[in-house]
Amino acid sequence: xxxxQDVPPRRSDRTRAAILAAARERFAADxxxxxTIRAIAAQAGIDPSMVMRxxxxxxxxxxxxxxxxxxxxxxxxxxxxERTVALVRHLLDLCERNDTMIALLRVAATQEAAAxxxxxLVANQIEPLIATIEPDPELARQRAGLLATQMLGLALTRYVxxxxxxxxxxxxxxxxxxxxxxxxxxxxxxx
Amino acid sequence: xxxxQDVPPRRSDRTRAAILAAARERFAADxxxxxTIRAIAAQAGIDPSMVMRxxxxxxxxxxxxxxxxxxxxxxxxxxxxERTVALVRHLLDLCERNDTMIALLRVAATQEAAAxxxxxLVANQIEPLIATIEPDPELARQRAGLLATQMLGLALTRYVxxxxxxxxxxxxxxxxxxxxxxxxxxxxxxx
DNA sequence: GGTGTAGGCCTACAGTTGTTGGCATGACCG
DNA sequence: CGGTCATGCCAACAACTGTAGGCCTACACC
Numbered sequence: 035x036x037x038x039q040d041v042p043p044r045r046s047d048r049t050r051a052a053i054l055a056a057a058r059e060r061f062a063a064d065x066x067x068x069x070t071i072r073a074i075a076a077q078a079g080i081d082p083s084m085v086m087r088x089x090x091x092x093x094x095x096x097x098x099x100x101x102x103x104x105x106x107x108x109x110x111x112x113x114x115x116e117r118t119v120a121l122v123r124h125l126l127d128l129c130e131r132n133d134t135m136i137a138l139l140r141v142a143a144t145q146e147a148a149a150x151x152x153x154x155l156v157a158n159q160i161e162p163l164i165a166t167i168e169p170d171p172e173l174a175r176q177r178a179g180l181l182a183t184q185m186l187g188l189a190l191t192r193y194v195x196x197x198x199x200x201x202x203x204x205x206x207x208x209x210x211x212x213x214x215x216x217x218x219x220x221x222x223x224x225x
Numbered sequence: 226x227x228x229x230q231d232v233p234p235r236r237s238d239r240t241r242a243a244i245l246a247a248a249r250e251r252f253a254a255d256x257x258x259x260x261t262i263r264a265i266a267a268q269a270g271i272d273p274s275m276v277m278r279x280x281x282x283x284x285x286x287x288x289x290x291x292x293x294x295x296x297x298x299x300x301x302x303x304x305x306x307e308r309t310v311a312l313v314r315h316l317l318d319l320c321e322r323n324d325t326m327i328a329l330l331r332v333a334a335t336q337e338a339a340a341x342x343x344x345x346l347v348a349n350q351i352e353p354l355i356a357t358i359e360p361d362p363e364l365a366r367q368r369a370g371l372l373a374t375q376m377l378g379l380a381l382t383r384y385v386x387x388x389x390x391x392x393x394x395x396x397x398x399x400x401x402x403x404x405x406x407x408x409x410x411x412x413x414x415x416x
Numbered sequence: 417g418g419t420g421t422a423g424g425c426c427t428a429c430a431g432t433t434g435t436t437g438g439c440a441t442g443a444c445c446g
Numbered sequence: 447c448g449g450t451c452a453t454g455c456c457a458a459c460a461a462c463t464g465t466a467g468g469c470c471t472a473c474a475c476c
Contacts, residue, residue: 045473046423065335067258071464081425086465142386143334144256149386156388179382179390180402186386187378191370195333195340195377197347199370210415211371215406224401236443237453262434272455277435 050088052078057085057099062133066096066141066148096141100151102134104159110166118216122209125185129193136193139186156182167220180219184212241279243269248276248290253324257287257332257339287332291342293325295350301357309407313400316376320384327384330377347373358411371410375403 056078060069071092075082089095107124109117129135142148161178168174188208191200203211247269251260262283266273280286298315300308320326333339352369359365379399382391394402 044422049423065256065258067256067463068335070462072462082464083426083466084424087423092464140334143331144259152386153388156390161390175390176394176402179388179394182388183378183382183391183403184375184406185378186382187374187376190381191374191377195343197344197370197373199347199352199366200374203367203370207415211367211410212374213416214409214413215375218405219402222405224398225404235452240453258433261432263432273434274436274456275454278453283434 046088049078049080049084052080053085053088053095054098057095058133058137061096061099061141062137065143066145071095093147096145096147097151099134100138100141100148102138104128104155106159106163108166109163114221117220118213119209121181121185121216122188122212123205125189126192126205126208129189135189139189140194152186164220177219181216184215184219188212237279240269240271240275243271244276244279244286245289248286249324249328252287252290252332253328256334257336262286284338287336287338288342290325291329291332291339293329295319295346297350297354299357300354305412308411309404310400312372312376312407313379313403314396316380317383317396317399320380326380330380331385343377355411368410372407375406375410379403 053074056074057069060074060077063069064073071085072082074095075085078085085092085095089098105124105128107120109120112120138148138152142152156178160182161175164178164181165171165174168177188200191197200208244265247265248260251265251268254260255264262276263273265286266276269276276283276286280289296315296319298311300311303311329339329343333343347369351373352366355369355372356362356365359368379391382388391399
């Protein structure tokens with residue numbers, strides 16, 4: 035996530051934001067290729083050339099759309115028993131509050147830049163989070179990777195593939211089922 | 226998976242197969258949009274128009290490429306303790322033996338037809354498999370969905386996103402870590 | 417109140433895409 | 447040996463894409 039420079043607000047800020055929001059919505063719904071600049075501009079209610087002026091190219095627009103943080107909860111502030119449910123609920127909330135996370139997931143399947151961004155998020159936000167409760171760095175790395183398989187698998191099946199069995203379950207049910215799994219990845223040992 | 230009709234072998238069968246193999250390779254590597262008919266034809270060493278002649282359209286070619294089975298092992302023939310490792314190893318093997326599974330996963334992120342095919346596979350191959358060891362049909366459905374979150378999450382992070390921490394682990398390590406997880410989804414209860 | 421400039425639109429272009437039809441060629445069967 | 451049909455290639459088309467440049471308008475500031 036880029037830190038905002040202390041630059042005076044411009045009149046075009048609303049348009050910039052509208053473009054970014056529209057881009058995330060189209061990317062999340064259609065993926066990179068089908069989300070054309072014309073479609074994004076139409077959704078934002080402006081001319082396609084504005085997208086180019088403000089973001090330079092479609093690739094750079096994608097980079098801007100994928101530039102966000104996971105806002106993960108601080109595990110050290112939670113009781114160990116609460117951590118796993120908090121993680122599941124946080125992910126579901128993140129996916130449902132806006133399209134950014136789903137856009138990243140969908141686009142990462144075909145665009146290397148987005149895949150790289152997903153790797154960056156795991157390495158720089160999930161791994162450090164695990165490191166707060168797992169001293170061994172190599173093990174923390176493994177735990178983070180394993181956590182990612184389950185978390186991203188949940189997001190994929192529920193919001194991208196929309197497997198009926200996964201969509202049908204409530205956030206509470208999913209948290210209840212997955213809590214022991216995450217517990218195992220956070221503090222357990224392989225068989 | 227379509228059953229092969231008993232039709233006499235044609236001289237063009239090799240070309241048909243070459244197109245299908247090339248399509249799977251390109252779909253797996255580039256996704257649907259970037260895998261152009263021209264690129265697929267070039268990889269198969271034939272003219273783009275042949276693809277149209279034999280498969281009718283790009284959409285139908287995708288349908289043919291996604292038409293395969295998971296060849297899941299029969300769980301009733303395995304001791305309960307062996308089932309989970311067998312499932313993990315089978316998935317990894319399926320992904321590494323050819324590109325079909327990865328192609329489906331990558332394309333399903335953007336193409337509704339492929340997503341629908343993935344739902345079909347879960348409903349018609351994973352659910353029945355679980356049903357052989359779980360009598361309650363609704364619970365079997367849930368277990369199948371949960372299994373899918375972990376299995377597809379593994380395939381996604383390892384072969385599509387290529388998270389370093391997941392790529393670095395061996396099949397044995399992954400099986401050892403995930404075995405208790407799958408066991409939980411197969412026979413356990415939510416918290 | 418004039419004027420510079422930021423914000424916006426329209427048009428155009430070159431490249432690529434899926435798709436089509438026609439033409440060659442060689443195998444196979446009578 | 448003649449013809450017929452499957453197999454393959456080539457050329458083309460219409461649509462759509464990202465992108466660039468030019469032009470108009472209206473706000474902000476001196």
